[in-house]
Amino acid sequence: MHLPGTISDGVIVKAGNLGIRKFDLIGELKKYFSNPIYIRNDAKCAAMAEKIYGAMRDYSDGVFLTLGTGIGGAVIMDGKLLEPKRYSGFEFGHMTINKGGRLCSCGKRGCFETYASIKALKIKITETLNIDCDISGQYLREVILKREVFEEKNEKVIKELDLFLDYLSVGICNLIDIFEPEIIVLGGSFAYYKGNPIFDMLLKKVYKPKATFNEGNPPKIVTAKFANDAGIIGATLINDLNRLYN
Ligand SMILES: [Zn+2]
Structure with a gap:
């Protein structure tokens, strides 16, 4: 089972987007099921799928970002998933990129995911168009962005999209400078942007001169397979991973 948030020994320590703190999910499920139950952070699960079978298969050093309601992350170094001993770690969505900025579900201000998650993009775009924000990430891409950005060229929407990509690129460049990955894989709803000009707009921002410390050998950036x-x-x-919870 895969879940967002911080998971330790089968307990959801904190899942800001779900409003959950210290919940023994496995303990609850064991009341109803007799078979073994394992849970892990969703971004770590996704990163392992991409490492073993997907986009990171031929790389030993990679960063995985899942962009959806929030932003989750995982790091593969020398072919192995990095894992701290205490919690899930690599909560990239909660690194501060704007001190004193927007309030995050975690209680901090200015977290990366309050500016660069698909949820953040959806809020800004639907506010700008004055439409219901209860739409899927796929719909956001297929209808709103395509129509408003590339056909009708709504300047207000383009401005919000550009700002979103600015924040996303700043976070990605920070991760490049910290981990020096060979590849960065973008998953979650952002994977729907594969082959879309919006993805190219992001690459231009990440690869522009002086965006990262070591400019000479930038990582490949792709969407999740x-x-x-x-x-x-x-x-x-x-079951194939090292740390099992039951
Ligand atoms: Zn946060």
Whole structure:
């Protein structure tokens, strides 16, 4: 089973987007099911799926970002998933990129995911167009952005999209400078942007001069091979991983 948030020994320590803190999910599920139950952070599951079968298969050093309601992350170094001993770690969505900025579900201000998650983009675009924000990430791409950005050229929408990509690129460049990955894989709803000009707009920002410390050998940046299903595919690999919870 894969879940967003911080998971430790089968307990959801904190899942800001779900409004959950310290919940023994496995303990609850064991009241109803007798078979072994394993849970892991969703971004770590997705990263393992992409490492074993997907976009990171031929790379030893990679960063995985899942962009959806929030932003999750995982790092593969020397072919192995990096894991801290205490919690899930690599909560990239909660690194501060704007001190004193927007309030995040975690309680901090200015977190990366409050500016660069698909949820953040959806809020800004639907506010700008004055439409219902209860739309899927796929719909956001297929209808709103395509129509408003590339056909009708709505300047207000283009401005919000550009700002979103600015923040996303700043976060990605920070991760490049910290981990020096060979590849960065973008999953979650952002995987729907594969082959879309919006993805090229992001690459231009990340690859522009002086965006990162070491400019000479930038990482490859791609969308997840398994798109929004990488997490669930990775969850099937939990039994193959080192740390099991039951
Ligand atoms: Zn946060």
